[in-house]
Amino acid sequence: MQRFLLVDDHTVVRSGIRGLLVQLFKPCEVDEAGDGNSAIEKLKNNQYDLVLMDIQMPQTDTLGLMEFIHIKYPEVKVLIFSMSPEHIYAKRFLKAGAMGFVSKDSPLDDITKAINM
Numbered sequence: 001m002q003r004f005l006l007v008d009d010h011t012v013v014r015s016g017i018r019g020l021l022v023q024l025f026k027p028c029e030v031d032e033a034g035d036g037n038s039a040i041e042k043l044k045n046n047q048y049d050l051v052l053m054d055i056q057m058p059q060t061d062t063l064g065l066m067e068f069i070h071i072k073y074p075e076v077k078v079l080i081f082s083m084s085p086e087h088i089y090a091k092r093f094l095k096a097g098a099m100g101f102v103s104k105d106s107p108l109d110d111i112t113k114a115i116n117m
Contacts, residue, residue, distance in 0.1 A: 005042055006051075054081060063093065078097065
């Protein structure tokens with residue numbers, strides 16, 4: 001069974017992605033975190049196959065969080081899922097350990113492919 005952690009400050013985004021994951025990966029478990037601190041708490045207590053993380057969250061140094069996950073939990077794959085411009089942010093997050101960067105306004109097929117990869 002695959003385990004996912006959604007890290008995004010928008011409840012409706014987490015809810016939509018949760019629904020997508022539950023449909024695509026039966027059975028699976030999906031946990032949610034609204035900021036970096038709650039994401040770290042979830043990571044301390046659970047093992048995840050994939051973390052889907054936004055990069056614009058209040059009170060969260062997301063680049064620092066990405067580096068922390070990469071160092072502390074190297075087996076966890078992180079997919080950046082954001083409205084922020086890819087040409088500005090992707091390189092930094094990939095360098096910090098993210099496995100991919102996908103825009104929130106990408107077609108559903110592209111988001112699904114990114115998760116599967």
